[in-house]
Amino acid sequence: MRKIGDQIGSFLFVLPALAFFVTFSIYPLFKTFQLSFFQWDGMTKNMTFVGFQNYINAFRDFIWLKSLKNGVYLAILALIIMNSIAFILAVLVNLRIRCSKFYRVVFYIPPILSGIVVGFIWKWIYDPNYGILNGILDILHLSQFKRAWLSDIHTALISVSIASMWQGVGGSFILFLAGLQGIPEELYEASIVDGASFWQQFFYITIPLMSRTLMIVSILTILGAMQLLTIVIPLTNGGPGFETEVPALRIYKEAFSNYRFGYATALSVLLGIMLFIISIIQIKLRRTD
Amino acid sequence: MKVKLNRIFIHLFLISYAITCLFPLVWMISTSLKTTSEVYLNRNLIPKSLNFENYIKAWTEGNFSIYFTNSIIYTISIVVGIVIVSTLAAYAFAKLNFPFKNIIYYAFLMMMLIPIPGAFVPLYVLLVKLGIQNTRIGYILPMINSGLSVSIFILKEFFEQIPKELEESAVIDGCNKFQLYYKIMFPLALPAISTIVIFNALSAWNEYILAAVNFTDPNKMPVQQQYFTRYELLMAATTIITLPIIILYLSMQRYIVKSISGAVKG
Numbered sequence: 001m002r003k004i005g006d007q008i009g010s011f012l013f014v015l016p017a018l019a020f021f022v023t024f025s026i027y028p029l030f031k032t033f034q035l036s037f038f039q040w041d042g043m044t045k046n047m048t049f050v051g052f053q054n055y056i057n058a059f060r061d062f063i064w065l066k067s068l069k070n071g072v073y074l075a076i077l078a079l080i081i082m083n084s085i086a087f088i089l090a091v092l093v094n095l096r097i098r099c100s101k102f103y104r105v106v107f108y109i110p111p112i113l114s115g116i117v118v119g120f121i122w123k124w125i126y127d128p129n130y131g132i133l134n135g136i137l138d139i140l141h142l143s144q145f146k147r148a149w150l151s152d153i154h155t156a157l158i159s160v161s162i163a164s165m166w167q168g169v170g171g172s173f174i175l176f177l178a179g180l181q182g183i184p185e186e187l188y189e190a191s192i193v194d195g196a197s198f199w200q201q202f203f204y205i206t207i208p209l210m211s212r213t214l215m216i217v218s219i220l221t222i223l224g225a226m227q228l229l230t231i232v233i234p235l236t237n238g239g240p241g242f243e244t245e246v247p248a249l250r251i252y253k254e255a256f257s258n259y260r261f262g263y264a265t266a267l268s269v270l271l272g273i274m275l276f277i278i279s280i281i282q283i284k285l286r287r288t289d
Numbered sequence: 290m291k292v293k294l295n296r297i298f299i300h301l302f303l304i305s306y307a308i309t310c311l312f313p314l315v316w317m318i319s320t321s322l323k324t325t326s327e328v329y330l331n332r333n334l335i336p337k338s339l340n341f342e343n344y345i346k347a348w349t350e351g352n353f354s355i356y357f358t359n360s361i362i363y364t365i366s367i368v369v370g371i372v373i374v375s376t377l378a379a380y381a382f383a384k385l386n387f388p389f390k391n392i393i394y395y396a397f398l399m400m401m402l403i404p405i406p407g408a409f410v411p412l413y414v415l416l417v418k419l420g421i422q423n424t425r426i427g428y429i430l431p432m433i434n435s436g437l438s439v440s441i442f443i444l445k446e447f448f449e450q451i452p453k454e455l456e457e458s459a460v461i462d463g464c465n466k467f468q469l470y471y472k473i474m475f476p477l478a479l480p481a482i483s484t485i486v487i488f489n490a491l492s493a494w495n496e497y498i499l500a501a502v503n504f505t506d507p508n509k510m511p512v513q514q515q516y517f518t519r520y521e522l523l524m525a526a527t528t529i530i531t532l533p534i535i536i537l538y539l540s541m542q543r544y545i546v547k548s549i550s551g552a553v554k555g
Contacts, residue, residue, distance in 0.1 A: 007388060009466060013381035014393060016374045017437055024434035025400050028411035035411065042414070089306060092299050099300075105542050106307045109314070112538050114495035116513050117527045121313045124320065124520050132316055135332040166313070227406050230497045234516070251407035256502065261410060268407035279403045 036266035041259040054266035064267060067238075067245040074161050074246070075225035079218055082165040086172035086217075091206070093173075094180040104177070111170040115230030122163035123235050126150050150236050156243045164231050168224065172217050179213030180206070212285060219282040223275055247271050314531075321524035328521045340521070347525035351515045352507075357529075360494060360511040363429060367493040368486055370433035371440050376482065378437075379444030380474050384456065385466065394445070401438035409502045416503060428503045432496065436489040447481035448474060484544045487537065494534055 036055070039048040058064050089107060093100045110118070125132050128148035137146050149159040187205050196204070229248040232238065238245040238253070247267070255264035320328060321343055322336045347353065381387070382394050412431050413422065421427030451474065459473050475482075497513045504510045512530045517523040 007386060010381055010385035010387040013385060013466075013470070014378045014387070017378035017397070017441065018393065020374060020430070020434040020437055021397065021400070024412065024415070024431045025405075028408055028415060029405060031411040031414060032405070032407075035414070085306070089303065092303055095299065097296065097299060097303075103303050103307060105539070106310050108542070109535070109538070110310055112491055112495075112534055113531060114497065114513055114534075116495075116497050116516075117531055118313075120516065120523055120527050121317050124524065125313060125316065127520070130329050130332075130520070132332055166309070170310070223404055227404060233497075248406055251410065252498070255407075255410045255413070261414070264407065264410050268405070268410060271406040272404075275404050275406060283399075283402050 032265045032268050032272075035262050036269050038262040040261045042255060042261035043259070047262075050262065054263045055270070057263065058266055058270055063242050063245060064247075064250055066242050067247045067250040068271075070157060070243075070245060071226045071228070071247045073157060074164065074228060075222045077158075077161045078165055078168060078221050078225045082168050083172050083217060083221055085165075086169045087176050087214075089169070089173050090176035090180055091202075094177060104174075107173050108170040110167045111174075113167065115167075116234055118163060118167050119231045119234030122159075122166070122231075123150065126159055126235075150244075151240050153240055153243050156236055156240060160232060160235055160244045163235060164225070164228055167231065168221070171224075172221060175217050175220070176210070176213060179210050182213075183209045215285055216282060219278055219285075222278055226271070226275060317524045317531075318528055320521055321528045323521050325519065325521060328519075343521050343525040344529065347517065347522045347529060350522070351517065351526055353512070353515070353526075353529060355508055356510060356512045356515055359425075359509060360513075362425070363432070363511055364490050364493040366425075366429045367432045367436065368489050370429065371436040371489050372482055372485060374433065375437055375440035375444055375485065376475055376478060377470065379441045380448055380470050382441065382445045383448035384474070397438045397441055401442055409498050412499065413502045422503060423505050423509070425509055428500060428509075431499060432493055435499075436485075436492065440485045440489065443485060444478060444481055447478055451477055480544075483541070487541045487544055490537060491534055 037049060037051060039050045039054075040046070089103075093103050093107075126149040128134065128146075128151070131149075133149065134146040137143060147155060149155050183206065187209075188201055191201050191205060227248050228246050229252065232244060232246055232249055236244040238249050248271075251264050251267045251271070254260045254267060315334065319334055319336055322339045322341070323343075324338070324340050327333075327337060378397075382390065416422035416427045416431070419427070421430075455473060455477075456469060459469050464472065494511075495513065496511070500511050500514060504514075507514075515526055515530075517526055
């Protein structure tokens, strides 16, 4: 009897967290699934059950498919360009050079800024008439490359991508650096005794031992890029046309601009399933620790 | 000789990337100090004169005294909420026994690792249903929840490292579970708690989308919702918004780097 009382007492410690969790995580999750089978404007009591119609519509929705394509594009660029830069920076900072602390602090400044602020700063940099980017091209006598970066359909998406990668490099950098610092120093020392060169060390020690970190960072990068939202709002809000439309922004607009809550939640489920599959790999990786 | 030359190239590369990181911020501050005509006429990095009036104008015209206060209220409430709720839960997960302990813990962990895109849509529906949409509490509560799982995860790892002997001697001294929590565990966990404070303060201060969805009353909105069309005022506003987090970051950065390192290993 006393034991039961004791366990109830212990349970009380997790009760607040559990209450939050059930109300603001579990219930919304359940609600998302439920709403996705209805047609609903989000306000009136008029809810019509439509079965899988929202899902069927999603597969025919040109704008949604375009936003997914853009999300994949942003993810691929971030995986290749952003993570390469981050990896190189981490390897160099890890070489026990001077001022490594300074670099670490500076490289992690962009990630702590808000997406809105970063979006506005880059919008000003890209400004077609007065922006510094076109200004620099003028100074370098490359005026023929000047353009309205964010409203030109050829450069809008890559411009958004660059702004978001500028913000994201620091995050990947810190994770790579943590991974590198986890590699035992003795391995490098032993390899020097065996006469290994820098590149041999890099390919035979660093890369193999970093494979798990590389995978986790890649997955976090994909998850981040596919859910990009706030930075896009000040930059382009999805325009011109739907050139920079991204999945999360689409969900936001379907709910709060078009008042199609049922459809918006169906899109959430579809995107959620894609991200879930990617997350499973991440969870498996973390387990094999 | 070769090594020395390499080092120089390495530093050149790292410094040029450091400039890439800092330049947009320097440009933001530079623009924020220019006059309107200077913004549109020249692209000098250093303004001809320092127009701090832009800040006064952005602050008053943007009603920053209201929004800044709001953001401070939200950030403090959210962080305090997260610290209390997550330390209690993490302590129980690490040190106490109760039914379904592991299942509940893994549910939290799953929430941390699996993203729910567009969660703001059902959250909005829920807040309307609870009658707390467009209220401060309707913003603070879901924000507390969004920081919980990561915080519980970090704290649980920390509590598990605290040796059993400490608890045992406290129990002999007559401490009950709750006294053990707030007299011994909480003070010992302060290093871990400070990382949680910093991270959640940053994300609460920077949050945009839930505030946009929740608030219709402009007097309750946080700073991230404010903007101007004139660039010198916009950049003054973004500088005002950014300054607190830069100060927080620079004063606490050793905790930040350390805790991320911990998170990836975990």
